[in-house]
Amino acid sequence: MTHAVTEIPTKDCSPFLRWAGSKRSLLPTLQTFWTKKHKRYIEPFAGSACLFFAIKPPKAVLGDLNPELIATYVEVKYRITAVLKELERLRPANKQEYQRLRAVDISTLTPSARAARFIYLNRFCFNGIYRTNLLGQFNVPYSGERCGNLPKEEAFRKCSRRLRRARFMNSDFERVLQQAAKGDLVYMDPPFAVRARRIFREYDPSTFTHEDIARLRSWMERLDAARINFVVSYAESDEADVLRKGFSHQVVSVRRHIAGFAAHRALTNELLISNT
Ligand SMILES: C[S@@+](CC[C@H](N)C(=O)[O-])C[C@H]1O[C@@H](n2cnc3c(N)ncnc32)[C@H](O)[C@@H]1O
Structure with a gap:
């Protein structure tokens, strides 16, 4: 397990969108998961797709529920x-x-x-x-x-x-993951989960819940059994403990905006869980 504070690198292609929860500050570490052996990149929670734009994969599948x-x-x-x-x-x-x-x-x-x-x-x-x-x-x-x-x-x-x-899919992450095959790198960056499914589902269909964490965990196991490389990023938490069990992980410290004010930035820990 390593522990590092990362800085945002200068890249030749930046996303054209801003996205809450984007992992731009983790790029120096995230980029190292994409290696020569990978032929295709799959990102089922694409958002602004900052890793896709940073690594230049020859082929990709980008999905999002939005x-x-x-x-x-x-x-x-x-x-x-x-x-x-x-x-x-x-x-x-x-x-x-x-x-x-x-x-x-x-x-x-x-x-x-x-x-x-x-x-x-x-x-x-x-x-x-x-x-x-x-x-x-x-x-x-x-x-x-x-x-x-x-x-x-x-x-x-x-x-x-x-x-x-890239090919695009507007769907739940499970449908995107069904496309994954050996030789792919799958990067999964889900939203932070909330507890009350029924309260939030009606307001925002992309709300991630504890049931979704369980679905994600079972897909990590399926990908691993099929020898498909994946990396998951998730804020250090009880849910992250569920996701990392049995897989290798590193902890990376990131500076986050607190309540949207640039002056209020705090260091928080993000887990990168992988089977590579
Ligand atoms: C933390 S953001 C991803 C940020 C992204 N890594 C980036 O570089 O900007 C999570 C994304 O997951 C999407 N999402 C939420 N629930 C989903 C689901 N069940 N299946 C697929 N996408 C989902 C949201 O719409 C959101 O864009």
Whole structure:
């Protein structure tokens, strides 16, 4: 078991999305799991897919339960020029424009305009959080001026080229894991689990529960039995103890935002559990 504090590296391709729970600060350690023997990369909880963008796999499967996220990846992959055109129409960012766009009925938009809206709201929302109300409408407040600009056109085009190596699945992680085969590296970065399934399920279908931790654990065992390499990242906790049992793991310290204020950063421990 090793213990290290990591720093965010400079990379040649950064994700174009901000994502709550992104493991960007773990990249120096995470990247070491991708080796020459791996032919394909699989990430069933993709979010901003920071490891995918960092390692340049020749082939990949990226999955997530969030339909708007996956639809955005597909648009950026196949129709980047149209997405960029739509983004041009939305600049510059301010609270009024953010709130106008957030209130738009997405069923009235073309797929490229919908992706541009998703990217814009993601960039300028509070902390890169994705949350919807009971009607499934995005309801995260404006972040203020703090989160910088949208990525530049060339950065989007680079991401688009990278995404051409990936296939996308909008589904529960089990369906994505059914695709895994020997020679793949599977990286699993689930959300932190909550206890009360019934309370939260109705509000947010992507809420992860203790039942989901049990499903994940059983998939780790299945992958291991099939000799498929995996790595799981999870905050040090009782759930992490369930996940790591019998597998090797390392502890990595990361600086985290507390309550969204940059001045309040604390060191927390993240476990990287693997069978490599
Ligand atoms: C911690 S984030 C992943 C962050 C990602 N590693 C990154 O680089 O940004 C977890 C993701 O899992 C997704 N998710 C939640 N429950 C899921 C499920 N049952 N199956 C698949 N994806 C799920 C969420 O929508 C979210 O995008």
